[in-house]
Amino acid sequence: MKKVLIIGNGISGMMCAIRCAELGMKVKLIAPGPSEQSQSVMAAGGINAVTESHEEGDSVQCHIEDTLKGGAYLAGSNAVKGLCSDAKEIIHYLERIGTVFSVDEHDRVLLRAFGGQTFKRTHYCGSSTGKHIVSALVMEVRRFEAAGFITRIMRHHFYSALISDGRCCGALFYNEDARELVPVYADALVMATGGQNSLFGKTTGSSRCDGYAVGRLFMQGAALKNLEFIQFHPTTLQTPQKRMLISEAVRGEGGRLFYMDGGQKVFFMEDKYGPGGNLMTRDLISREIVATGRDVFLDISFMDRKAIDSRLPEVRDICAKYRGIDISKEPIPVAPSVHYFMGGLAVHNDHETNITGLYAVGECASIYHGANRLGGNSLLSAMHSGKVAAENIYGKDLCEHADFDNYILAEQESLKKMLGAKSPFAAMHIRDMLSDTMREHMSIVRTAESLSKGVEDVRYYLSVAERIHYDASVSAYINYSLNGILTLALAALTCADARKESRGAHYRSDYPATLDEYRAATIISYNDGDMQVTFDRENVYED
Amino acid sequence: MKIRILRQKVPDSEPYWESFNYDGTTEISVAGILDRLNFGDDIINDLGEKTDRIGWEYSCLQGMCGACAMVINETPALACETFLKNLKGDEVVLRPLRKFPVVHDLIVDRSVIHETLKSTNVYIGEYNPKEKEDHEHQYAVANCLKCGLCLEVCPNYTDGKSFYGAAYANDCYLVKARNREKAGDIRRSYAEHFANSCSKALSCMEVCPMHIPTLSSMAKMNRIIHSGK
Numbered sequence: 001m002k003k004v005l006i007i008g009n010g011i012s013g014m015m016c017a018i019r020c021a022e023l024g025m026k027v028k029l030i031a032p033g034p035s036e037q038s039q040s041v042m043a044a045g046g047i048n049a050v051t052e053s054h055e056e057g058d059s060v061q062c063h064i065e066d067t068l069k070g071g072a073y074l075a076g077s078n079a080v081k082g083l084c085s086d087a088k089e090i091i092h093y094l095e096r097i098g099t100v101f102s103v104d105e106h107d108r109v110l111l112r113a114f115g116g117q118t119f120k121r122t123h124y125c126g127s128s129t130g131k132h133i134v135s136a137l138v139m140e141v142r143r144f145e146a147a148g149f150i151t152r153i154m155r156h157h158f159y160s161a162l163i164s165d166g167r168c169c170g171a172l173f174y175n176e177d178a179r180e181l182v183p184v185y186a187d188a189l190v191m192a193t194g195g196q197n198s199l200f201g202k203t204t205g206s207s208r209c210d211g212y213a214v215g216r217l218f219m220q221g222a223a224l225k226n227l228e229f230i231q232f233h234p235t236t237l238q239t240p241q242k243r244m245l246i247s248e249a250v251r252g253e254g255g256r257l258f259y260m261d262g263g264q265k266v267f268f269m270e271d272k273y274g275p276g277g278n279l280m281t282r283d284l285i286s287r288e289i290v291a292t293g294r295d296v297f298l299d300i301s302f303m304d305r306k307a308i309d310s311r312l313p314e315v316r317d318i319c320a321k322y323r324g325i326d327i328s329k330e331p332i333p334v335a336p337s338v339h340y341f342m343g344g345l346a347v348h349n350d351h352e353t354n355i356t357g358l359y360a361v362g363e364c365a366s367i368y369h370g371a372n373r374l375g376g377n378s379l380l381s382a383m384h385s386g387k388v389a390a391e392n393i394y395g396k397d398l399c400e401h402a403d404f405d406n407y408i409l410a411e412q413e414s415l416k417k418m419l420g421a422k423s424p425f426a427a428m429h430i431r432d433m434l435s436d437t438m439r440e441h442m443s444i445v446r447t448a449e450s451l452s453k454g455v456e457d458v459r460y461y462l463s464v465a466e467r468i469h470y471d472a473s474v475s476a477y478i479n480y481s482l483n484g485i486l487t488l489a490l491a492a493l494t495c496a497d498a499r500k501e502s503r504g505a506h507y508r509s510d511y512p513a514t515l516d517e518y519r520a521a522t523i524i525s526y527n528d529g530d531m532q533v534t535f536d537r538e539n540v541y542e543d
Numbered sequence: 544m545k546i547r548i549l550r551q552k553v554p555d556s557e558p559y560w561e562s563f564n565y566d567g568t569t570e571i572s573v574a575g576i577l578d579r580l581n582f583g584d585d586i587i588n589d590l591g592e593k594t595d596r597i598g599w600e601y602s603c604l605q606g607m608c609g610a611c612a613m614v615i616n617e618t619p620a621l622a623c624e625t626f627l628k629n630l631k632g633d634e635v636v637l638r639p640l641r642k643f644p645v646v647h648d649l650i651v652d653r654s655v656i657h658e659t660l661k662s663t664n665v666y667i668g669e670y671n672p673k674e675k676e677d678h679e680h681q682y683a684v685a686n687c688l689k690c691g692l693c694l695e696v697c698p699n700y701t702d703g704k705s706f707y708g709a710a711y712a713n714d715c716y717l718v719k720a721r722n723r724e725k726a727g728d729i730r731r732s733y734a735e736h737f738a739n740s741c742s743k744a745l746s747c748m749e750v751c752p753m754h755i756p757t758l759s760s761m762a763k764m765n766r767i768i769h770s771g772k
């Protein structure tokens with residue numbers, strides 16, 4: 001019986017585990033906490049699919065075209081075709097396992113649209129779609145746990161993969177209870193570790209998604225893709241604990257963006273783009289907000305209080321609870337923030353990376369969203385990729401396992417040294433400095449000059465990071481993850497520098513045009529400290 | 544303002560109290576305070592001594608994941624949703640949840656919540672609901688964070704060995720509602736691990752951050768029990 005190790009138990013990891021179990025494979029599903037604590041529970045808006053209840057005129061083909069166009073034609077058309085064609089079955093599957101999608105009084109499915117969609121095709125569960133999908137998947141995982149196919153393991157953090165001769169045979173974990181590294185061997189390793197939020201400090205997402213696993217695998221030889229494409233959400237609210245997402249629904253309901261100039265409100269989006277200005281795409285609005293150089297507000301206070309209560313209750317609550325703002329009386333101060341990572345581990349259409357036996361699914365894999373992702377497509381891709389990876393692992397031949405004893409001993413020794421350190425210095429300080437650098441130099445508008453400053457900063461952090469002893473009273477993970485995170489940040493800056501054009505979420509003020517010669521995915525690989533960027537013009541990853 | 548924290552280095556060591564001074568804004572959550580205390584250059588207690596950074600868990604930082612559940616001024620609550628301005632007195636007292644084994648400082652091991660659901664087969668299996676489903680209640684119940692606050696406050700819940708508490712009762716309802724074939728089995732588990740020992744203190748509903756109407760789940764579960772099916 002094949003053994004599959006899956007790291008990360010959000011929607012993509014659980015879906016992959018369930019499909020593996022359905023196919024009779026044995027799964028270990030490992031993460032620091034339960035699925036209820038994954039970022040997937042935060043997805044509010046919905047999941048895209050063209051089903052029987054589609055709007056007139058909509059079709060799978062139209063969903064494919066919207067997705068490719070939204071991604072500025074960097075995503076592979078075969079992969080996107082597979083994604084959109086599977087969407088209907090995914091919705092039905094979710095219904096079968098008990099996800100309650102919102103319906104109208106006649107039990108007809110309700111649909112909404114995010115930016116970039118030609119038709120309304122986003123299915124949702126009230127205001128917490130991700131949470132409801134997670135709750136349904138957790139029950140399914142439990143079923144296969146009871147049947148002995150899935151074992152869930154918590155309080156374990158990824159440390160490194162066990163790779164020899166280009167083949168992956170499992171992973172090393174830091175076990176929080178035993179406070180030591182433990183190996184888990186498997187026929188295939190599936191990474192489902194989500195986005196790279198921590199490169200930018202506090203974002204709209206979960207602090208558990210820090211990019212370390214992707215950074216570490218990169219250092220172990222895995223190729224990464226499209227790291228420069230990072231989606232900023234234009235309207236987020238600063239609070240003392242994080243940046244909170246203020247849903248697109250506010251603008252959908254007529255919310256207006258403005259700044260103050262000499263006591264006058266300037267509705268800059270409407271002035272420039274006409275009455276629909278506030279509904280332009282996420283990246284365009286983000287750039288326009290930055291261009292104002294001022295404090296920007298989103299106003300919905302003209303809306304009737306009752307209408308706010310019925311149509312925007314979450315936004316009302318977030319603003320009141322975290323900032324004491326009554327949105328029916330005052331405007332919401334907003335600024336763009338990092339929201340989604342289109343880049344990550346480069347995978348083929350079967351979700352295998354360039355390393356045999358190493359797979360990636362969900363947000364940590366880069367395949368479907370090209371240069372920008374459409375809202376509602378990431379939950380879809382998390383579900384779809386989990387299935388695809390499982391089915392391909394099932395059909396693959398197995399290889400012999402190598403001997404990793406010496407490697408494991410050496411890593412255990414080096415971690416022991418780190419844990420024994422008696423230093424007050426917090427590794428978190430370097431993470432904080434990194435996020436300042438990334439927010440400044442890898443932001444919405446980029447230039448060669450600013451990116452090179454970013455590279456310089458990160459190189460400096462990397463050069464000192466290895467020599468500093470860290471406060472061992474902080475979680476061991478925060479300490480050992482630093483190097484992988486810094487390396488990933490450097491790789492992202494390097495990709496952004498190499499793409500001398502503007503496309504999708506990547507905007508260079510020194511190269512504002514979109515150029516045909518760059519209509520190819522960015523691939524970056526690592527060799528003993530050196531990073532090499534190529535553009536995948538042959539579509540090597542699209543087969 | 545003083546922040547007094549019940550700390551513990553490792554699972555089998557002795558707990559101890561340690562206090563910290565905080566004099567920033569009151570427009571901040573307990574999570575925000577813990578973050579500030581932890582990530583100054585050094586972490587200094589109220590005696591001016593350097594000390595270990597405070598262990599606590601978080602993920603979403605906006606009341607959606609349950610990771611940061613703890614006891615705040617004797618009330619079980621989510622740290623990221625409890626604001627200083629709403630707390631009384633000039634001291635904030637933080638303790639780990641008492642009903643679960645402490646791992647480190649404010650971090651507890653809540654795996655028992657998932658274990659009991661697994662060991663009693665609380666899963667839907669084949670989706671086979673009754674004709675008319677109560678979508679609204681199912682929606683409310685599926686919001687459960689598995690945070691354990693309801694168990695912390697419950698007078699009947701001790702260690703999850705026999706009585707499993709509100710989080711369990713709600714998931715039982717979901718299974719019953721979505722697969723009538725399993726209604727009988729689930730009903731038996733529910734009776735054994737919940738209904739027979741619940742004294743209806745209902746404090747679980749007061750602390751639930753998702754405002755889950757557990758009483759309504761109980762009513763719906765009882766309905767089949769009494770109809771004898």
Ligand SMILES: Cc1cc2nc3c(=O)[nH]c(=O)nc-3n(C[C@H](O)[C@H](O)[C@H](O)COP(=O)(O)OP(=O)(O)OC[C@H]3O[C@@H](n4cnc5c(N)ncnc54)[C@H](O)[C@@H]3O)c2cc1C
Pocket residue numbers: 007008009010011012013030031032033035037038039040041042043044045046047129130156157158159192193194195204205206208209210211212213245339340361362363364375376377378379380382
């Ligand atoms: C506020 C918000 C709203 C959103 N709304 C929508 C929406 O409406 N529609 C949509 O389609 N998308 C939305 N998204 C995006 C969507 O939530 C994510 O892309 C998706 O949930 C990712 O799922 P995943 O399975 O890849 O990873 P996640 O759910 O992020 O899970 C990652 C898992 O990996 C684990 N992990 C991470 N690092 C390690 C490590 N080192 N060791 C071990 N385990 C590790 C984590 O603990 C977790 O279990 C939203 C995102 C945010 C932040």
Ligand code: SF4
Pocket residue numbers: 609686687688689690691692693694709710713747750751752753754755
């Ligand atoms: S029922 Fe409420 S308090 Fe109990 S675990 Fe679920 S969300 Fe937490």
Ligand code: FES
Pocket residue numbers: 600601602603604605606607608609610611612621622623624
């Ligand atoms: S950190 Fe998620 S609920 Fe507090």
